[in-house]
Amino acid sequence: MMSDPSLSDKQLSSIRSATARINLWHGAVRSGKTIASLLAFLLAIAVAPSSGLVIVVGRSLQTIERNVLDPLMDPAIFGRYAAAVQHTRGSNTATILGRTVHLIGAADARAEGRLRGLTACLAYVDEATLIPQEFWTQLLARLSVPGARLFATTNPDSPRHWLKLDYLDREGDLNMRSWHFRLGDNHTLEPDYIRSLHAEYVGLWRRRMIDGAWVIAEGAIYDMLDDERHIVTELPEITRWVSCGVDYGTTNDFVALLVGLGADRRLYVTAEYRHASRTAHHSLTDAEYDRALRSFLQQHRAAPDWLVVDPSAASFIEQLHRTGMANLAPAENSVTDGIRTVASLLSAGRLRIHASCEGLIREMTSYSWDPKASERGEDAPLKIDDHGPDALRYAIRTTEALWRPYVPTHLEVAA
Template identity: 65%
Template sequence: MLDLDRLPLSRKQLRSIGRATARINLWHGSVRSGKTIASLLAFAIAVATAGPSGLIVIAGRSLQTIERNCLEPLQDPALFGPLAHHIQHTRGATTATILGRTVHLIGAADARAEGRLRGLTAQLAYVDEATLMPEGFWTQLLARLSVPGARLFATTNPDSPRHWLKSGYIDRAAELNLRAWHFRLADNPSLSPEYVADLTAEYVGLWRRRMIDGAWVVAEGAIYDQWDEAAHVVDTLPPMRRYWCGLDYGTTNPFAALLLGEGADGRLYVCAEWRHDSKIAHRQMTDAQYSAAVRAWLAGWTHPDDQTTPGVMPEWTFIDPSAASFIQQMWQDGHPGIARADNTVIDGIRSVSSLLTSGRLLVHRSCAGLLEELPGYSWDPTATARGEDKPIKIADHSADALRYVVHSTAHEWRHLLTAHQEPPT
């Protein structure tokens, strides 16, 4: 059932599986480097040989990420052969059956998840995306692994070198009952050269070092350090194939709306911007007034080269998910294609960074607020010192609107990163 010789594993994967006998076993490194497959196999072997005492747990950011990152791969015969037929799970259920053993699935989105471990005695645990776990949850889980011979298996992409997992555990491996294996993209021999090249093109700067090289590197200084006004700002726009809109809501803070278009030349363009700063205007606006203003702005905007066709209707309008009352107002006013923006900050920044570096994202000179914010959009050094990547929350309203609309449409433009076009000059 667990015949490793029949699986296409690298020597590094096989070594890590065979040596995963410490109390804490950690696979870390770049995306698609083979670390997850190795860690899941090691965990499955441990489940197959575990005694009857103590619970078995899989923890992740959410139940959905556990299903996607752990259970679905385990159920894939192409990856795990006959083992896949011994994994049973009903989507949405908080337990699964692996090799006849009941496994409890625990989402740990915030510090409150620690309470779900109280009173639990475990013999095996698997943690998906460990750097995303609250430190208190991780500490409590280790405390609950109290059965003799209990083991924890975990996998993660790198983060800041000051992250608690790096400084408190990986760097102290010699002091702890811990084994860690570092994987790079090149460690996965099953990937084609074309795929490696395409994936490498999707990550730039800090993200390339983390996600491709598997390095634990610090975020510091300007977030968009590749920003170059001479290269990224344009005075003209090509014909557009489609449009989307991103909105960052504010009452005492500025309200920012951006119109993003996909040009016929295969690049994305921030075509226009609408902002209201109540401190400058000395007047706050209600949700109804904001809705009317945004809809009027879109209805009145014209492409600079097509003045005969006023108005634009974005396919989707992505709104700050915390602005529930404004989202409701836009629905009531009949604005089509309303969606809550994907507000995953770090992933959103990475999406914008990739487009800027590849020359696939340009900004029209009329977007004054965005052009003012982008050069100063910086990492928070206080958060960096704590091992966290967070932007400084100052002058970031148009930058947030950009992140909302870019990251929420990533599935629509991802192919542009690997298109063989010359960057702008």
């Protein structure tokens, strides 16, 4: 295993020297850090003390299964060692090299309570920047068996993130080792795949996910938006109505955006419905919004695969259910993931907006990162005139599995 020629020198070095109390692999996506960390974790399990628990931590059980257990159980990656990993999908334990391993999801600070009272000898943390700081601190406290070790991976985040400030920047003061990985450290990637990654990650995400840099989110979010390239006055044949994204508002604007797949294999925001209560000097009820939304879809002769609604709009979703609205789904509301998906489509020339969507276009050009959130080590847009951008990321991100097979990810030579 350790002499596998597909492993880079950096991967091999990190595996051999992961003997500190805290061992952290960080850097670009697909740079080889996860495979190196998992190999080191397997070796650590083989020699772990018999006292104390072995723990794997992730944002959720599903992410642990996808990012940790699935690779460990893949013979193409780990050869004969894959057979030494057993797990039943949905179970909160696994068996690795004969050792029971406890799987803990840590989506918020309340998860810290799951660690109370236990003693651990070994822990693996997937995507450490997504784990609450309180959980991380409690986990370190529970690693109290002599020789206990923690292994963790992460992509870069804000340079003011607690993991960067309190651990990476203080590595010399701690019993800690870290390894920074770049895309070139993975020798197994094909050139076409690398080109696709460069097209998919733009701006902030390119610097973090491709360059592996801990950089702050600042300035305009959609700085790649260009009138000549992205705003159109004519639409191609729409082969499929993918979604209608809705950002619900009572005192704030209510926005619905209709998104279709063009015959040219691009996504198009074809139309916008907007009710601005402050400008109109009156609010609409849920029933009135329901009728307005149906009228909007009928006007454009569209029956979208999914009507994707702001997940916080519980009363409006209930209204739509009562009146029999089909294919209704609460939006996937990971803000930064949604922004990244929209930004990558714009950068690749695969998303265009009809000129009639004036409110959306106006808001997209002013949509910016919140500098106060950045000071706290968080990535968040300013909550000012964000109704159209919110509806857009709802419509695009929530339905990605539907449109992704039909929309090329590579960068267009000419738009």
